[in-house]
Amino acid sequence: MHFDLTEExxxxxxxxxxxxxxxxxxxxxxxxxxxxxxxxxxRAHWKAAGEYGVFALCGPKAYGGEELDxxxxxxxxxxxxxxxxxxxxxxxxxxxxxxxxxxxEAFGTEAQKAAYLPAMMRGDLVGxxxxxxxxxxxxxxxxxxxxxxxxxxYILNGEKTYVGMAPxxxxxxxxxxxxxxxxxxGVSAFLVDADTPGFHKLxxxxxxxxxxxxxxxxxFENCRVPESARxxxxxxxxxxxxxxxxxxxxxxxxxxxxxxxxxxxxxYAFAKSREVFDxxxxxxxxxxxxxxxxxxxxxxxxxxxYKAAWQLDNDxxxxxxxxxxxxxxxxxxxxxxxxxxxxxxxxxxxxDTGIERDLRDALGGVIYSGTxxxxxxxxxxxxx
Numbered sequence: 001m002h003f004d005l006t007e008e009x010x011x012x013x014x015x016x017x018x019x020x021x022x023x024x025x026x027x028x029x030x031x032x033x034x035x036x037x038x039x040x041x042x043r044a045h046w047k048a049a050g051e052y053g054v055f056a057l058c059g060p061k062a063y064g065g066e067e068l069d070x071x072x073x074x075x076x077x078x079x080x081x082x083x084x085x086x087x088x089x090x091x092x093x094x095x096x097x098x099x100x101x102x103x104x105e106a107f108g109t110e111a112q113k114a115a116y117l118p119a120m121m122r123g124d125l126v127g128x129x130x131x132x133x134x135x136x137x138x139x140x141x142x143x144x145x146x147x148x149x150x151x152x153x154y155i156l157n158g159e160k161t162y163v164g165m166a167p168x169x170x171x172x173x174x175x176x177x178x179x180x181x182x183x184x185x186g187v188s189a190f191l192v193d194a195d196t197p198g199f200h201k202l203x204x205x206x207x208x209x210x211x212x213x214x215x216x217x218x219x220f221e222n223c224r225v226p227e228s229a230r231x232x233x234x235x236x237x238x239x240x241x242x243x244x245x246x247x248x249x250x251x252x253x254x255x256x257x258x259x260x261x262x263x264x265x266x267x268y269a270f271a272k273s274r275e276v277f278d279x280x281x282x283x284x285x286x287x288x289x290x291x292x293x294x295x296x297x298x299x300x301x302x303x304x305x306y307k308a309a310w311q312l313d314n315d316x317x318x319x320x321x322x323x324x325x326x327x328x329x330x331x332x333x334x335x336x337x338x339x340x341x342x343x344x345x346x347x348x349x350x351x352d353t354g355i356e357r358d359l360r361d362a363l364g365g366v367i368y369s370g371t372x373x374x375x376x377x378x379x380x381x382x383x384x
Contacts (some may be wrong), residue, residue, distance in 0.1 A: 003306045009072050010067040013079040016052075023048045028086050028212070032357060042212055043168065045089050045270060050123010054080065054093055060105060063117035071309040074254050078305075081258025085354060087361035088213030090255035095164050098118065098251050103244045104191070107232040112191060114294045116171065128169035130160035130218050133242060141184040141238060145220065147176035152227050153177070154190065156198070156220040162368070166216035167204040170194050174220065175237050187237035191229050198223030200342025209360030246319060248369050249326035250308040256333050256365070259304055259358060260298050263336055266355075267291060267343045281343070290339040296331040304328055322324035327375035330365035337362045 022046050031041050049055070057073040059065020068076075077097075081090050101120055104113060119125035121152045136142045145158025153353060156176055163172070171193045179186030192199055202217035217229065232240050271282035281287045311318070337359035341348035348355040366372045 001306065001310055002077045003071070003303075003310075005075065009075050012072065012076050016079035017083040018239070019052050019186075020080045022083075023052075024080070024084035025086055026088060026102070029354070031086075031212045032088075032107045033351075035206055042089055042092065042214065045086070046092070046126065046359065047123045049080075049089075050121070055096060055101065055123055056121040058097075059101065059117060059121045060113075063113055064121045065117075066200055069309075070251075070312045071172055071306060074251065074305060074309040076256040077251075077254040078261075078302075080369055081255025082262050083258070083264070084255070085259075085357075086212050087256065087259055087358065088210035090259075091252070091361075092165055092213040094252050094254055095129065095248075096127055098248045101162075102247050103173060103189075103231065103240055106243060107189075107229075107236070107240055108191075111228065112231065116191065125170045126165055126168055127167045128163050128172040128218070129244070130163050130172045130174045133159060133164045134161050141187060143175065143177055143187070145174070145176040146180065147178050147188060147190065147225075147358070149178070150224070153224050154188075154227065154230070156190065156192070156225060157222050159202070160218045162215060162219050164213065164215050164368075166218050167201055167214040169201075170175070172199075172218060173231065174218075175241060176220075176253050178234050178237075182235065184238040185235055187239040187241070188234050189231040189240045190225050191231055192220075192225055196225060197222055200375060208363065209357070210364050211360075227280060240318075245369065246317060246322045247312070249322040249375075250312065251305075252328070252369055253301075253329040253333070253365065254305060256329065256362070259361075260294075260301065260333055260336055263340050263358060264269055264291075264294050267340050270344060286369040287343055290343055294336045294339050297336050301332045320379055323370075323375040323378040323382075326369060327372055327379070330362075331372060333362040333365055353364040 042298050056065045057076055058070055059070050061067050077094065084090055101117065104116055116125060120127060135143060147154040147156045158176060171191060174190045174192045175187055175188065177186050178188040198221045200219035200221060202219050204214055204216040207215060271287055271291060272280050274281050304325050308321060311321065340355050343357060344355050347353050
């Protein structure tokens, strides 16, 4: 296991940084302030990312992808996060790759792959992953949404919440109980187009951070979908969800590592130029300690991420490793964002500098894709 970048990986990294800096951060301060009221503003950047090839990086060539290895894909997405200061957008890009496209690639029929993957990889089709419900929270399988058989079709009824990209999605992977009496073994997954009668986009949900990436509720009222829309066999929804969660927890923070690298560079530059008590603040021990901690968090986070990608490339799967990556990376981003504000002082607290925005964006990471408490519980339970 080694992570020395090849010439191709270095070239891709450089190109992705330059692209993201030039194309993906325009108007960020205003869009962040507007939040959900400007939920459609992300589409131009989403499409630009698609045209650049972000969604096609590791996708199958048969549907328009490049079939890059996961490590190279991670290196590119990290570079996107470095160049793009819009953490909401980069989270959405990663969400599409790991929580929508990957399970379709892994479990979809040839007809399902052909129907969705080419458009997704071009950036023309936006998918959502609809699992969480108002009453379920961390107990994801305690769902009330049901899919009842009606001949060759299923009738979906229920509601999903905290769904990333829901307000603008073109389709959603929807998890519903087809056999409520069987609990987790009675859950199935469905690919549901947003224009299906009975598919309702409910209110957009305002949030503290990641405000440029819309989130909302989805409702299903006598929503009829054909058996051909079921992803995998009936009752396989729990396994599909666990599969997608392993990929998501390992890789959803990929672009945030790039943001952490940018943070470290900005903080070192500021600490060298800002003088207090007749010397650069870098020479004050309290500041240098914070910078050292930020550098250490970045290095450990990157190593965990690259190891996670290497494992997937070598077909090594572990829920413990996935939980460790998600836990460490999410909490490291929060701590480093706090340190960045402290180092910048009053300027770090101002919205226009963009320093405080990283903290607001980072805090969501200790909740989505399984809270930090859930990750610790998983690590302890599966390691004992």
